[in-house]
Amino acid sequence: MRELELREHATCLVCGKRIGTSGLQMFWIVRIERHGVKLDAIQRQDHLAGFLGGHAGLARVMGPDEDMTNPLMDPVELTVCETCGTGRQVCVAELAEYATFAREAREKAIQSGEKAEGKSEAEGA
Secondary structure, three states: OOHHHHHHOOEOOOOOOEOOOOOOOOEEEEEEOOEEEOHHHHHHHHHHHHHOOOOHHHHHHHOOOOOOEEEOOOOEEEEEEHHHHHHOOOOHHHHHHHHHHHHHHHHHHHHHHHHHHHHHHHHHO
16 A cells, blocks of 8 residues: 555544554455345346256356346445454444545545635636
8 A cells, every 4th residue: 555545544434533543553444335135136046046957056157147236335445443443343334324424525625625726726817
């Protein structure tokens, strides 16, 4: 990991402290994805396996190779310090919500920075 990427992961999303505050120079980068199972696709695959005498491997090769899940949210990535990663019980949905809010805040900051740059350029012209 290079310096710029490390700077992006410098703060724990759970406690809000800088990584390494506890004395441990380790942290977690967690990627969260949420999926829903497509029961109709699973049933089709299961019925094909049954038709082929219970050979799931053969059904996998002969079947349509379709997605068995639907993504329910955009994947999120977050940084968790070693203390929070090993000592706290945090709900995965709560972590995903934290990461979503943090991403939205970063995007707003970037957009407001671009708007400010555009205004200063217009004023200078």
